Amino acid sequence: MTDEFVDRSHILHRAFSERPAKIVGGRNGKKVIDASCGPSVSCLGHSQPEVFDAITSHLKNDIAYVYSGSPYTNGATEELADILLADKPGGLSKAIFVNSGSEATDAALKLAVQYWHERGQPQRTHFISRKQSYHGNTIGALCVSGHASRREFYKDFLSSNVSFLDPCYAYRMKGEHESDQEFAQRLAHQFENEVLRVGPDRVAGFIAETVSGTTLGCLPAVPGYFKAIRDICDKYEILLILDEIICGMGKTGTMHAWEQEGIRGPDIQTIGKALGGGFVPLSGVLLHQKIFDALSAGSGGLAHGHTFQAHPLACAAAVATQKIIKRDNLIERVAQMGHKLGKLLSEEIGPLPLVGDIRGRGLFWAVEFVLDKNSKTAFSPKDNFCGKVVKNALSSGLNILGNLGHTGEYQVDHVLVCPPYITTDAELE
Ligand code: PLP
Numbered sequence: 001m002t003d004e005f006v007d008r009s010h011i012l013h014r015a016f017s018e019r020p021a022k023i024v025g026g027r028n029g030k031k032v033i034d035a036s037c038g039p040s041v042s043c044l045g046h047s048q049p050e051v052f053d054a055i056t057s058h059l060k061n062d063i064a065y066v067y068s069g070s071p072y073t074n075g076a077t078e079e080l081a082d083i084l085l086a087d088k089p090g091g092l093s094k095a096i097f098v099n100s101g102s103e104a105t106d107a108a109l110k111l112a113v114q115y116w117h118e119r120g121q122p123q124r125t126h127f128i129s130r131k132q133s134y135h136g137n138t139i140g141a142l143c144v145s146g147h148a149s150r151r152e153f154y155k156d157f158l159s160s161n162v163s164f165l166d167p168c169y170a171y172r173m174k175g176e177h178e179s180d181q182e183f184a185q186r187l188a189h190q191f192e193n194e195v196l197r198v199g200p201d202r203v204a205g206f207i208a209e210t211v212s213g214t215t216l217g218c219l220p221a222v223p224g225y226f227k228a229i230r231d232i233c234d235k236y237e238i239l240l241i242l243d244e245i246i247c248g249m250g251k252t253g254t255m256h257a258w259e260q261e262g263i264r265g266p267d268i269q270t271i272g273k274a275l276g277g278g279f280v281p282l283s284g285v286l287l288h289q290k291i292f293d294a295l296s297a298g299s300g301g302l303a304h305g306h307t308f309q310a311h312p313l314a315c316a317a318a319v320a321t322q323k324i325i326k327r328d329n330l331i332e333r334v335a336q337m338g339h340k341l342g343k344l345l346s347e348e349i350g351p352l353p354l355v356g357d358i359r360g361r362g363l364f365w366a367v368e369f370v371l372d373k374n375s376k377t378a379f380s381p382k383d384n385f386c387g388k389v390v391k392n393a394l395s396s397g398l399n400i401l402g403n404l405g406h407t408g409e410y411q412v413d414h415v416l417v418c419p420p421y422i423t424t425d426a427e428l429e
Helices: 004-008 049-061 075-084 101-118 137-144 148-155 180-198 225-236 291-297 312-327 331-347 384-396
Strands: 092-099 127-128 162-165 202-211 238-242 270-271 285-288 354-362 365-370 412-415
Touching: 004 285, 049 312, 075 092, 075 285, 075 312, 092 101, 101 137, 101 238, 101 270, 101 285, 101 291, 127 180, 137 148, 162 180, 162 285, 162 412, 180 225, 180 412, 202 312, 225 238, 225 354, 331 354, 331 365, 365 384, 384 412
Parallel strands: 127 162, 127 202, 202 238, 238 270
Antiparallel strands: 092 285, 270 285, 354 365, 365 412
């Protein structure tokens, strides 16, 4: 089903059945509050003159493009890595910048595999991930993503060297009489059993979103879960890869979401979205010093790269974005405004009959809808319940992101409420 505009447009839009509304910057026309920053990207909003100035100034005064495979670097890329890693958070000490989150996941997986090659254990190529997870849309990233509808067409194409464990989805999976600690331990045992089944000397890494985003809806793990996972990774020398593409860079009220998990940090971390605030595409991978040491002692280089890796303009925009976040204490503001948002959602939306769960951290929240609150019965995917919520919200001037297709075992009808770090009390209300 298409209409004339969709037929005529030379853009292949993601949904063929809908005519997309054309959106423009500026202050004319119908006002829309972007309450989810696209898919949790535009952390400084859509118009930030200081970032625009930094972008134009970079183009006028610096270099437009440098090939990362050449023996050159550039100021913006070095500065961005310094901003992120000068304090070596959790021992992370090196960065790679790429264009999308999916590329960051691919790079993280390839780095893990290269790491084991350099360490003399090339058989370590198995990854352990979680059901209903999302780590990106390229073939590499889909291999470790448990998102059912996104995998569907490509199933035969995707690596079978990946196991999928239960996610830490307390709303539906924690037993009625089970404590958080018992639930975390149950999932940790499942992880350890899978490591033993596959063989510890075959497992390269465990990958998880620190706070799940688009599939399970801003879902933080129960306390103790990541501590237990980290301990098992350490026991069997498995690399812990944390995907903070959607939940990181300040969104949960700390720079990295893992800082709230009582762990020393991951071995490899992916970042994106709020890294550059969406002004120019940028994502990245942060590596623990031990990965760099192994690569240095081994082949002495990175067996991975892209033409547009570490693009200077994207890095310049991200430098400006990160400087504003720091100067204006926006991460503290996220934590503070996040309390308000959580309270508003729980008090105003929580009591509504079709609202099953409200969860999140900082300015990263989701509302999960159910057909029946007591039994937690979900809508059928055919109902497209979230699609209707999103459409109605938009007609009232509110842009929110709904779940993107069926993700697996549980139908999780949720909308993401993750406004920019500069959001005001009035906008939240
Ligand atoms: N990882 C997570 C957790 C994400 O939420 C996303 C995108 O939403 C990705 C990876 C993929 O990022 P991109 O769409 O930039 O390729």
